[in-house]
Amino acid sequence: KAGVTQTPRYLIKTRGQQVTLSCSPISGHRSVSWYQQTPGQGLQFLFEYFSETQRNKGNFPGRFSGRQFSNSRSEMNVSTLELGDSALYLCASSKDGRGTSNTEAFFGQGTRLTVV
Amino acid sequence: AQTVTQSQPEMSVQEAETVTLSCTYDTSESDYYLFWYKQPPSRQMILVIRQEAYKQQNATENRFSVNFQKAAKSFSLKISDSQLGDAAMYFCAYRSRGGGSNYKLTFGKGTLLTVNP
Numbered sequence: 398k399a400g401v402t403q404t405p406r407y408l409i410k411t412r413g414q415q416v417t418l419s420c421s422p423i424s425g426h427r428s429v430s431w432y433q434q435t436p437g438q439g440l441q442f443l444f445e446y447f448s449e450t451q452r453n454k455g456n457f458p459g460r461f462s463g464r465q466f467s468n469s470r471s472e473m474n475v476s477t478l479e480l481g482d483s484a485l486y487l488c489a490s491s492k493d494g495r496g497t498s499n500t501e502a503f504f505g506q507g508t509r510l511t512v513v
Numbered sequence: 514a515q516t517v518t519q520s521q522p523e524m525s526v527q528e529a530e531t532v533t534l535s536c537t538y539d540t541s542e543s544d545y546y547l548f549w550y551k552q553p554p555s556r557q558m559i560l561v562i563r564q565e566a567y568k569q570q571n572a573t574e575n576r577f578s579v580n581f582q583k584a585a586k587s588f589s590l591k592i593s594d595s596q597l598g599d600a601a602m603y604f605c606a607y608r609s610r611g612g613g614s615n616y617k618l619t620f621g622k623g624t625l626l627t628v629n630p
Contacts, residue, residue: 428616440604440620453616485556489618502618504550504558 399423401490401505409511415476418508422469422490428452429471430502431463434485443486446471447493478512485509515540515607519621526595527629533580534590534624536605544610547581548618549590553601561603564588566610592626600628 402421410416422429431443442455446465463473469490475482489502516539526532538547549561564572564581571579576596580589592599605621 430617432618432620439622440618442617442619445616447616455617487556487558489558501560501563503560506555506557509556 401488401503403486403488403505403508405508406506407509407511409513410478411513412478412480414478415474416478416510417472417474418486418488418510420471420473420488420490420505422471422488423503425492426490426503427469427493428491429465429469430489430491431471431473432487432489433457434487434507435483440487443473475510480512483510483512515542515545515609515619517605517607517619517621519603519605519624521624522622523625523627525627525629526592528595528597530595531591531593532595532626534592534603534605534626536588536590536621538586538588538605538607540586540607540609542609546608546610547579547588548606548608549577549579549588550604550606550620551599551601552604552623558604562590595628597628597630600626602626 404419428447430445432440434440444463445453449465460476465471485507487507488505491502518537545566547564550558551561552558562574562577576593578591602623602625604623606618
């Protein structure tokens with residue numbers, strides 16, 4: 398079956414602009430999580446969506462937002478980009494997060510965002 | 514809040530040899546999951562092995578095994594018969610089992626593993 402698909406793979410934006418990243422989860426997966434990966438801070442949790450509802454949110458400013466559609470596809474948006482937002486953004490999907498068999502998170506290849 | 518610590522930023526191993534990557538974590542919870550993920554240069558995170566805290570038996574997946582010491586909050590990964598394809602960044606991760614924040618993974622900073630031919 399198809400894996401988690403993130404688009405675009407690479408993105409270059411200018412400070413002050415906004416950006417939208419997309420994530421298509423594995424078919425049948427209803428939970429989508431987003432992570433930011435930087436050399437300095439490592440992997441940090443942004444937020445998690447399940448059935449179009451945000452269930453959990455990390456410690457990021459309000460410029461970072463997301464949403465999930467009825468087909469479980471998710472988007473994250475970053476407004477008023479700052480140089481420090483340059484990072485690899487990873488999306489992960491899982492079935493529903495509950496129960497031992499559903500705990501595995503499958504990751505996409507990420508979107509490399511560069512802010513100049 | 515939970516924290517995960519990987520004290521070895523880099524490790525190297527000779528092909529066919531065994532290497533152990535260390536991970537410690539801090540939590541007040543009694544029920545949780547622990548994971549080792551591998552991130553090769555392609556950047557895609559791949560699950561290597563999973564351990565449920567309520568299980569005393571250490572998880573094993575082919576050449577990969579863990580040493581889970583719950584009281585010591587330690588979760589090390591042993592790679593046997595190392596192969597060139599094992600070269601990657603390895604991340605230890607924690608996930609709660611209960612409600613609330615249980616849908617997020619907390620990662621360590623990672624250990625870069627080099628495999629020498």
